[in-house]
Amino acid sequence: MNLKKLAQNLGLSQTTVSRALNGYPEVSETTRNRILAAARQHNYAPNTRAKGLATGRAHAIGHVIPVATRHEMVNPVFGDFIAGASETYSRNGYDMLLSVVENGNEPEAYRNLRARGVVDGVVVHGPRMNDERIALLDSLGLPFAVHGRATGHSGPYAWLDVNNRSAFKRATGFLLDLGHRRIGLINGLEHMDFAHRRRTGYTDALQERGIAIDPAIMRANEMTEAHGYHSVLEMLDLPHPPSAILCSSMICALGVRRAIEDRGLVMGRDVSVITHDDVLSYLQNGGPIPIFTATRSSVRDAGRRLAQMLIDQIANPDGAPETILLEAELTVGKSTGPAPA
Missing domain, CATH: 3.40.50.2300 (Response regulator)
Structure with a gap:
């Protein structure tokens, strides 16, 4: 099916059909919908090269x-x-x-x-x-x-x-409201803008509650499972380990959970964890009750x-x-x- 045959089937000019398919506003909505339905029925798609020549765009x-x-x-x-x-x-x-x-x-x-x-x-x-x-x-x-x-x-x-700053400020405040005072941060690379803003939200929340920032329980690196795992093992070995972890990625959070369990601890009881969840299609955060408390944005x-x-x-x-x-x-x-x- 080409443009000429599609236009003949519809009883319309090729110009009208072409303009409807290319989104020009002068075609009525009723006519456009009729043309689009016919194009779908006949599996017709405009030739991209020809479309580009006509409109001056590459599409x-x-x-x-x-x-x-x-x-x-x-x-x-x-x-x-x-x-x-x-x-x-x-x-x-x-x-x-x-x-x-x-x-x-x-x-x-x-x-x-x-x-x-x-x-x-x-x-x-x-x-x-x-x-x-x-x-x-x-x-x-x-x-x-x-x-x-x-x-x-x-x-x-x-x-x-x-709003990464607001999300991590709110998440840190949630942990503070639960009584946590030693809250670790597992962040992405902090020359990346999102990670910089997340760190700022975390530190703002701590400072507003009068809690000193402790670099010993803050880590920034590639957001991998291994980064979460090794960072939390190091934190848990400190004389004053964190009782909660704020994590920038679900992928990192898997490593955080593994580290907690390898130390014989229980996530949610001995160490609390909040992560950021990108609502990934391949990595869902549990069922009706999420595995991780999370800041979520698809x-x-x-x-x-x-x-x-x-x-x-x-x-x-x-x-x-x-x-x-x-x-x-x-x-x-x-x-x-x-x-x-």
Whole structure:
């Protein structure tokens, strides 16, 4: 089935059918829905190359990933984000272009994408403190949206982020209300913006209650199961070990739980644990009663929403950059309890 035959079946002009499929506003909603239904019935999809020639757009979104990067964005959290974004791309007739580049070659990759005209915009992953990619993309005039924010960049840009500072301040306060005074932090790499904000929320909550910050029970590294495991073993061997742990990832939390059990302790009774849960499709936090008390925010939903934000920006280039700040939900599970006497 091609465009000509689809138009003939519908008794409409090829121009009307093409405009409906490409989202032009001058087609009535009734006609558009009729055309879309027929296209689905006959398994018709517009030719991307022809569509690009007609509209001057590539109808593709780029994602540039450094091959040597090992932090959270390349673990399965990234897969769930991409799954969500892909749903939005498919619904809007966009393809995804994933560029894996040597570490340090990101700027050249963005320049190359812009020069070749193979994408209409890019998603920026894993924003760092004072991230230079934002200024570069501004200078290139390539539409972009950031999954997260970059502390230190004052200019306007499109972003979607979880309120990491507020989430970890609330989680720390929850543990303090349970009577815990020695609360350890297992964080991601703190040059990453999300980890910096989580640490700030944690320290703010402690300082507001007059509790001194103790670097001996704070760790920051790649967010792996092994990072959680070895960090907590070290903390539990201290003369004054923590009675609670605040953790930046469900993956780390698995290691935290293993360390607690290897010491013959019971999570939730001897050591309380709160983690951040990205609501991963492959790693659910238990059933009706969660295993871990957690700050929760779906990374898959974030992918859907950020992709739509970028597509809207491409369609309306003169509009102000959109920003979305999501609040995490604190869900109480089996992993927390009152501080041991």
